[in-house]
Amino acid sequence: MARRSDHSREEIRQMALDAAEKLVAENGRSFLTARRIASGIGYTVGSLYLVFDNLDDLALQVNARTLDRLSLQLDQTASQYQEPRRCIVELGRSYIRFAADNPHLWNMIFEIRTADEMRLPEWYQRRVLESFRGVERQFEKMRPDLPEALIKPAARALWSGVHGICILARTGKLDVAGIESVERASDLLCENFLDGWIGSAR
Amino acid sequence: MARRSDHSREEIRQMALDAAEKLVAENGRSFLTARRIASGIGYTVGSLYLVFDNLDDLALQVNARTLDRLSLQLDQTASQYQEPRRCIVELGRSYIRFAADNPHLWNMIFEIRTADEMRLPEWYQRRVLESFRGVERQFEKMRPDLPEALIKPAARALWSGVHGICILARTGKLDVAGIESVERASDLLCENFLDGWIGSAR
DNA sequence: ACCTGAACACCGTTCAAGT
DNA sequence: ACCTGAACACCGTTCAAGT
Numbered sequence: 001m002a003r004r005s006d007h008s009r010e011e012i013r014q015m016a017l018d019a020a021e022k023l024v025a026e027n028g029r030s031f032l033t034a035r036r037i038a039s040g041i042g043y044t045v046g047s048l049y050l051v052f053d054n055l056d057d058l059a060l061q062v063n064a065r066t067l068d069r070l071s072l073q074l075d076q077t078a079s080q081y082q083e084p085r086r087c088i089v090e091l092g093r094s095y096i097r098f099a100a101d102n103p104h105l106w107n108m109i110f111e112i113r114t115a116d117e118m119r120l121p122e123w124y125q126r127r128v129l130e131s132f133r134g135v136e137r138q139f140e141k142m143r144p145d146l147p148e149a150l151i152k153p154a155a156r157a158l159w160s161g162v163h164g165i166c167i168l169a170r171t172g173k174l175d176v177a178g179i180e181s182v183e184r185a186s187d188l189l190c191e192n193f194l195d196g197w198i199g200s201a202r
Numbered sequence: 203m204a205r206r207s208d209h210s211r212e213e214i215r216q217m218a219l220d221a222a223e224k225l226v227a228e229n230g231r232s233f234l235t236a237r238r239i240a241s242g243i244g245y246t247v248g249s250l251y252l253v254f255d256n257l258d259d260l261a262l263q264v265n266a267r268t269l270d271r272l273s274l275q276l277d278q279t280a281s282q283y284q285e286p287r288r289c290i291v292e293l294g295r296s297y298i299r300f301a302a303d304n305p306h307l308w309n310m311i312f313e314i315r316t317a318d319e320m321r322l323p324e325w326y327q328r329r330v331l332e333s334f335r336g337v338e339r340q341f342e343k344m345r346p347d348l349p350e351a352l353i354k355p356a357a358r359a360l361w362s363g364v365h366g367i368c369i370l371a372r373t374g375k376l377d378v379a380g381i382e383s384v385e386r387a388s389d390l391l392c393e394n395f396l397d398g399w400i401g402s403a404r
Numbered sequence: 405a406c407c408t409g410a411a412c413a414c415c416g417t418t419c420a421a422g423t
Numbered sequence: 424a425c426c427t428g429a430a431c432a433c434c435g436t437t438c439a440a441g442t
Contacts, residue, residue: 005425034416044427046418055416110373111313120374128375157367157391160376164366165359171312172322173330174362189359189395196397207406236435246408248437257435 013051015041020062021105028104029111032059059108060124066105067127070098074134084138085194091135092162092186099166100179110167135159142198158193162186215253217243222264223307230306231313234261261310262326268307269329272300276336286340287396293337294364294388301368302381312369337361344400360395364388 007015019040023031034055038045052058077094081087099106109128136155143151168174169182176182209217221242225233236257240247254260279296283289301308311330338357345353370376371384378384 033414035414045416046427047425049417050425110369110375125375125377129377153387153390154394156376157387157394158363160367160370160387161360161363161391162366163370164364164368165362166366167312167369168362168365173312173327174358175327175331185355185359185362188355189363192356192359192396192398192402193391193394194398195401196394196399199397199401200394235433237433247435248408249406251436252406 009051012041012043012047016048016051016058017061017065020058021065024062024104024108025102026104029059029108060121062105063109064124064127066102066109067131069102070095070106071131071134073098074131078134078138084141085191085198088135088138088158088194089187089190091138092190093183095162096166096169096179096182096186099170100182103170107170132156132159142194154197158190161189161193165189211253214243214245214249218250218253218260219263219267222260223267226264226306226310227304228306231261231310262323264307265311266326266329268304268311269333271304272297272308273333273335275300276333280336280340286343287393287400290337290340290360290396291389291392293340294392295385297364298368298371298381298384298388301372302384305372309372334358334361344396356399360392363391363395367391 019037034045139151139155165185221239236247341353341357367387371378
């Protein structure tokens with residue numbers, strides 16, 4: 001064959017991302033190869049390079065989808081609690097549940113770029129920070145008198161902390177068994193941090 | 203050639219680990235290949251498999267060395283401060299500095315195992331937890347009345363949090379510039395958490 | 405017994421050639 | 424113009440064969 005034009009460029013992009021997402025979700029990142037994606041959508045490897053810069057670019061775009069789904073779930077969680085303190089604790093648990101429900105896709109988001117000191121694209125970083133917004137909003141609600149310059153660092157420090165618990169637990173480096181203990185660790189971090197933060201003007 | 207016996211099994215192991223450490227430290231994990239290690243020590247690839255199970259095993263043993271150096275640095279930091287609260291803050295900073303000073307080696311410790319749900323060896327997990335010990339001791343010092351069952355989870359939750367800040371900052375996902383802002387984020391997490399924790403019997 | 409080095413089954417990426 | 428598929432320069436890992 002050759003010259004098929006069965007699908008538009010954008011259609012091929014979506015098909016490739018769908019196939020890639022499925023490969024990672026079911027088997028982990030090591031299963032994500034150009035040849036497997038291509039055969040999954042009925043094209044050959046070469047075609048992928050007409051639509052993506054390279055495999056890292058493709059993986060990044062799969063991650064963007066996962067981040068969007070995460071932000072969506074966090075927004076839904078946030079909408080169910082009006083008390084900020086409780087809401088933050090529940091956001092932490094929601095994050096941990098998302099990671100537990102999508103282990104391979106969540107892992108891929110945080111797999112470190114291999115290229116030397118390579119900076120992530122700006123649009124990607126914005127997407128990651130977007131998933132912090134829900135927590136930031138709760139901090140604002142708790143202390144509407146504080147300027148953004150004090151709100152954001154606090155929210156990000158705590159949320160990075162929840163992330164740290166999640167990643168150490170998921171990679172078997174924290175000595176915890178079962179998702180309940182991970183949620184308990186997150187609760188502990190959030191509650192003590194918030195107790196400290198509320199009691200101060202910091 | 204063949205049949206050289208220039209070096210004992212253990213000598214080859216150490217030479218290989220030295221060469222591997224250097225490759226990773228200077229170029230990152232993606233530079234760590236069997237052929238490069240072998241040529242670096244004057245043997246062929248096959249020989250590596252007489253001494254290591256596979257490349258993942260070799261990488262794990264490089265990580266073990268890095269973890270030992272980390273624990274050493276943290277112990278030295280801890281010995282310089284007698285006030286527990288201050289000491290914990292300084293341990294956080296020390297951790298962040300270690301990661302900044304050894305970016306590639308530190309990254310490799312937390313690169314997620316690719317094999318499906320593969321559990322890390324027991325000796326490796328113990329080594330990771332060992333680097334938590336210094337913080338745990340400070341928590342004990344602050345509240346000698348509390349049982350281990352309340353001390354350990356608190357120390358590990360906070361330390362995982364510091365780790366989370368460190369990893370998000372190092373992979374460019376936190377919106378911070380320079381090591382000072384990362385240290386500030388760690389300070390914020392530690393201070394607020396400890397304020398909350400001291401004020402409660404949790 | 406120790407070590408080699410060729411072989412196997414893969415990779416990501418490119419690009420001349422076909423329609 | 425769109426897509427192919429063979430080629431290139433690599434991987435990790437194995438194992439018959441040499442000394």
